[in-house]
Amino acid sequence: MFVVNRPLQVVFRSCAFLVACLIGAQSARAVEFEAPVVSRVDLELRIGEETIDVIHRGDLLTVLKEDGDNVLILTFNGKRGLVDRVNVANLAESVEVYDELLKEFPSEARYYTLRASAWWARGDEIAALGDYDMAIEKGYKEAHAYSSRGMFHAAIGNYDKAISDYTTAIEIDPADESFHINRAAVYMSQNRFDDAINDYNSALEIAPEKASSLQQRAVARKLAGRLQEAVADFTEALKVDPNHVPALMGRGFLHYQSGRHEKAIEDFSAVISLNPKAADAWNNRGYNRQQSGDFAKALADYDEALKLAPEYVLALTNKSWLLSTCPDEKIRHGKHAIEAATKACELTEFKDIGGLKALAAAFAEDGQFEKAIGWQEKAVELAPDAQKDGELKLLEQYRDQKPMRLADNG
Template identity: 50%
Template sequence: MNPYPPHSMIRCFSTTAFSLAVILTCPTSLRAQQAAEPVVAKMEMKLTLGEKVLDTIEKGDLLTVLEVRDKSYLIQTFSGHKGAVANVTVAKLAEAAPIYDELIEKSPEDGRLYTLRASCHWAVGDTEQALADFDKAIEMGYDEGHAFASRGLFHAAMRNYDKAIEDYSEAVRRDPKDAVPLVNRAAVNMSTGKYESAVEDYTRAIELSPDNPILYTQRAIALKLLGKLDEAVAGYDKAIELADKDISTWMGRGFIKFQLGKYEAAIEDFSHVIELSPESAVAINNRGYNYQMLGKESEALADYTRAVELAPKYLLALQNKAWLLTTAKDEMVRDPAKAIATATAACEISQYKDFSDLTLLAAAHGSAGEFETAIGWQEKSLELAMEEQMPIAQKLIALYQEEKPFDPKLLESDPAPEAKPTTQ
């Protein structure tokens, strides 16, 4: 997507002393690619409009890339000006460490330069060296809040969670109006199971950025993990109010409504997802399961079938479809032959190494009156069963030996729909 007006294009040329970027009017015929990682200025550059200098780019400045072209980058400077620079005047972030080496050699007391070089180390995956540079920057007196927040990211990446929390907390102390370290600290609290603390951090971040739907979604996820489902739904409600095209938010709310037993409401949310994304196999499967919970077996089967058509290796949809074909109360829905075929497809995906899938295959054969085969697959499942699953398998074997079909009451739980709320 081109962020510029239809007839506004930027060209650039360089001199030996510095690069001069000039904004001109010309046809928009150059091929553009999607935005890439930031680039670093190799030299001083002047961004101009006609004879007017709009901005000065210093050597070592980090530039946001808006578009990549054959011989240039469309960039945005720290001050917000947009222009173009030739490829030869900048370096990719992962290749820019030598630029900062030179600058640090000239100004070894400038802590900011160490933070910039840390970004280069981060870009190549050298987390430890990036962390060392941030340590050095803070040691040199570069102790702004974002320095601690950035170092916290490196600690979190290295799973030094206690140190990450310390840095984020220091960043919050130094700049209490910055929501970013609060959100990052909340993410660490989520990773370590401290959901109450995460809720507190997201709440403070929301106070600073009340129009950010992602914050409401993330807090809703934390509330869900605390079992506070009604509060989680309220959070999703607000997120949807702010961004009603976000599929993951509708999915998340739909799943919680399912957990609350509000199946009709869950169906509405999953149906909305399907309107936004007609080929979402997950949403279609989830809606199908909620139809099944309401006893609407025909509607459920139609959704499971469609989900499998869209994603033939979607194991959960195959499992749900096979169980419904095996156990449906509606004789127009129950179909042992199709149940066997669908259960076999599920077993092939799990390579016949999953207790539940083998139990499903046995049940499908049992529903077809093929009890010897059902016994064989259920006995096979015993080889994979955990201790708590053994009694169920043994009861089912006894049932098939009596030439009786599968009894759902023997299972402790039913297959459940899948939802993937966005996590940050």
Template identity: 30%
Template sequence: MAETPDEVEDVFLNFLGDDPKSPRQIRTQMTKQIAKDKKSAKAWTARAWAHYELDDFDDAVADATQAIALCPQSYLPWYVRGASYFCTGQTDEAEADLSEAIRLADSVKLFLEDAYRYRGGIRCDDNRTEEAIKDLNKCLKIRPDDSQAFGFRGIAYCRKQNYRKAIQDFEKAISLADDYPFPLSALAWLLATCPDKKICDGARALELAELANDLSGNEHLEDLAAAYAEVGDFKNAVKTQKRAIKQCQDPQEKAKFEKRLKLFESGQPHHALWGE
């Protein structure tokens, strides 16, 4: 007899309840269950989630696909596959799966806030700011302390050139998770590069960019270079931007980095709309 969506959800509630199991424990247990019953949507979904939590995104996609084939009305495997696609940068696939998960969830459900957050992030990056803000508002209604959602919404407000609201969201994200590099980096970039000079604050941008790089192992050197330029320290701006270029693997991004390097070498800071 085929399993129902409620039965698929119940297995998660059991795993994450009073005696929670680790992703590795769940993966081991569900592998044994799948060996006994390859038609268990519960087992495929739970193991997909365990793979996702362990950053094994390809395996998560494969298992979630099996679960969807067995129980297409369950929103959980759609969510797990969508979240896994999000983490591997497959945004079209991620948005489609997350949208299906949200459609199937008829009330506030397990991980629904994450589905809204991820979809909001995708729509923000695609410059669909109104749709993004609606999704992120829904996420924050369910989980008011979601630092990443505040960060994504801050970027959406940057794209709308509503910089005051963006700063409020970035500051809120930082207050909720002060060891999370993403909002530190985003606010540093805004304060260093905003075309509205009333928003710029080079000293604060430098402080935030240094902290973001300390926490991330220097993954945000472009923010640091822009902050150096904003405070007039072009020697360090050039030096840091060269390091950022050396790290950059994306040809389009590298071209932007090199353009900024020329600005810094000529003694000019970088000011532009978000994403330019």
């Protein structure tokens, strides 16, 4: 995950101003901001005759609310005001604003960094990268310029160049934890988990009680095989922020992997309490309930996941598997299992071995062993070598007219 650097505010003097209506001087907090806009003209924010803040052409402004022809904005200095919509441009539409500014101020390298943001908003990473190259070439050596260019390099897969830029940013400003986190993210993409952990360590030395950094280090430790340390990091993140959903999901999955199904159920239940529409949490809790032998509640969780996400392949497969193979005959239902598995296979174009196995098991439960054999044969074809013997054993079971049960699968 990349940490987005705060935008650079560029200030130049100008003679003429348009007047914008000031709303308040306090900073906005706990507001879900919309995409930023760019000032097309120079503006003043005033209370009566008093100028409270000055907005320059090309400045990035945070949008708090749009209301018809007016936009409620927040300036870099934390002042709120209403501006006419015609006086601001959406970030993706602001390239021309910066083109004009660069014609007037060709040596002002910071405008290249701002135009890069506009290119990025348009989805043109190459143009954005070119503008950061130009800014740095013209002498703009701020740490965030290297970090931002590193982000663009990472986005297009230039990982070594991204690491080089993040390293330069860290050398310039080692106290900014976002640079360490950004470099760690690139190390993660290269499976260099120990290097990523070292960067997360540095970030946490700078900002010790940051749940997101603890959660990200937990993921790195998990992927490095340091599972107990990963659980400890997830737990520490939840001490900092008990409602941190990624930490709950991550710890729940590690509990599942370690066979601690009741603890996994607790974590996924906490996620559901925080976000009842989290289909993956319903599915994960259902699977852990299934592993704990609570089959009825497991089925209910799969159904809820599928209400929220009707094309959720894993939940469809899990539901079908439970309906086909559950030791409790009151839960089993061959036809419903066939429906769920068929939909899962259709969504994956019949190329997923898990869906094919579920479909074979569903037909076996319904007594249609010829179809079960046919689908299991396709599963055998797709199975990796290490799994093939088990799939062949299951195929023989269907040829013997025996449906599968969960106990048969270990």
